Amino acid sequence: MVSPLETRLSQHLPLTFAERDALQWLERREQRFIAGKVIVREGEAYENLHIVASGWLHGSIRLHDGSRQILRFYFVGDLTTAFSIAWRHSAATLTAVSACTLYEMPRAALGRLFRDHPRLGALLYAVSASEHVATADRLASIGRTAGMYRVATFLLDIRSRLLVVDGLAGATFELPLTQQDLGDAVGLTKAHVNRSLKSLEATGLLEREGKIIRIKDVDALTKLVGFKDRHGHVAIDWLPPSANFGDIDHNETTVA
Amino acid sequence: MVSPLETRLSQHLPLTFAERDALQWLERREQRFIAGKVIVREGEAYENLHIVASGWLHGSIRLHDGSRQILRFYFVGDLTTAFSIAWRHSAATLTAVSACTLYEMPRAALGRLFRDHPRLGALLYAVSASEHVATADRLASIGRTAGMYRVATFLLDIRSRLLVVDGLAGATFELPLTQQDLGDAVGLTKAHVNRSLKSLEATGLLEREGKIIRIKDVDALTKLVGFKDRHGHVAIDWLPPSANFGDIDHNETTVA
DNA sequence: CGTGAGATTGATAGCGTTCAACTGTGGTGG
DNA sequence: CCACCACAGTTGAACGCTATCAATCTCACG
Structure with missing residues (x-):
């Protein structure tokens, strides 16, 4: 439940x-x-x-x-x-x-x-804002950087989100996408996605086995491509108090 | 005021x-x-x-x-x-x-x-959503289309927003940007922005005089580059009623 | 008239696309 | 159990768009 x-x-x-x-x-x-x-x-x-x-x-x-x-x-x-x-x-x-x-x-x-x-509304606004910024990051990445960097940024981004969602500790995850899909996400053809992946493997920072991706040194790769993680937290200091009926709230939170 | x-x-x-x-x-x-x-x-x-x-x-x-x-x-x-x-x-x-x-x-x-x-909050959420989609459109434009198309899409987008803001009727507007700025927006170097603008002029759909942009056939250009206007309206059918105090509302709106 | 910022233009190199062929693999039907 | 097929992945070659670098031009301004 x-x-x-x-x-x-x-x-x-x-x-x-x-x-x-x-x-x-x-x-x-x-x-x-x-x-x-x-x-x-x-x-x-x-x-x-x-x-x-x-x-x-x-x-x-x-x-x-x-x-x-x-x-x-x-x-x-x-x-x-x-x-x-x-x-x-x-x-x-x-x-x-x-x-x-x-x-x-x-x-x-x-x-x-x-x-x-209303507080949930505001929180949804903030979550939506963080997604907007993630889109903006990708916009910048696609507009300005070489294929290998786009792919690496994408993989780091997915990994970061899976961390939040699954709580997976590691830097290994399954990517159930075709290279065509990946290309449609980062703005490359499937042929060049393949070459970009190969280049990444050549750096030694990444390994692949079928759909399994293993990032061997997350920090190094993050630094190499200038990835910014937008998913960790959203600021809540600006949110309104949890309701117009503060007393009821207090009861209910303690009950919960 | x-x-x-x-x-x-x-x-x-x-x-x-x-x-x-x-x-x-x-x-x-x-x-x-x-x-x-x-x-x-x-x-x-x-x-x-x-x-x-x-x-x-x-x-x-x-x-x-x-x-x-x-x-x-x-x-x-x-x-x-x-x-x-x-x-x-x-x-x-x-x-x-x-x-x-x-x-x-x-x-x-x-x-x-x-x-x-809350209704304003929800409306701001919708407005923010429309901006997010506009960012997404640009992402797609930058990832997949040639320079001339990106520039044209950008100009149509700006024009469309100025329409909403200024209510300007025409297809002529001032663009107070350097070509460097324009390039930073659409993901091109200033040199290529210049060439893209020249190409657009060569199609006869666009004219420039200094900072003044005149789109000679908005519909034709819109169709040519597949531009989608995201700024016209946002849907409000899903918004909550204007308040918990419906009666007061009614008074106030009629007063206004 | 000198100066400087921005616009324009040219030459060259490289990245990514396009097109095509080939390989590997898993699924399916005989 | 195997032949076959479809699809994804991989690789190669040639082309073209865009970046890069540099030079020149234009124009507003002091």
């Missing part, structure tokens, strides 16, 4: 009972998808947002010339393609990378969450 | 008196800056967010190798580098492009806004 979104948000902030209850209400409609399934298609009207309960997904947009840009990968506890909330039609395509389980949540439920739990 | 942020948000949604009042409270500390001034520096602790009252600014980040990526330009009514809210230290450098006037607003004031006016 662990709520993924609650777990995620709790990493930033101790939540009140009422807040946790509200989050769990968002996670009642469970759906499962097989690997490769397109869940929401760019440009189509959509009714629901999705919270990831398990599995990998990605959000992508398609360009004029038919090529695809993968914007972000989503893991347990992520609110997928949340940026689409600004429109009735989805801004991106949501695709299951692996088999996954999602909770479906009506758009209006997010509005109610802002109303009933 | 026109409040820029209020004006901006009113474009999406009729605001109540209380909401408008709250927004105006954020705009009491006015500051002026000359062109070129660095207002917030990446990585430094910061206390305040800024609302643009007049002028152009941009937010940028610096890469490992010293090069600069401009993430976004800011105009009247924009909440600048709002994504930094997720950290105590600014995620980006905020620089005045032209002389400008800003309102300074403590970070915690944003938190109070979420608490006291």
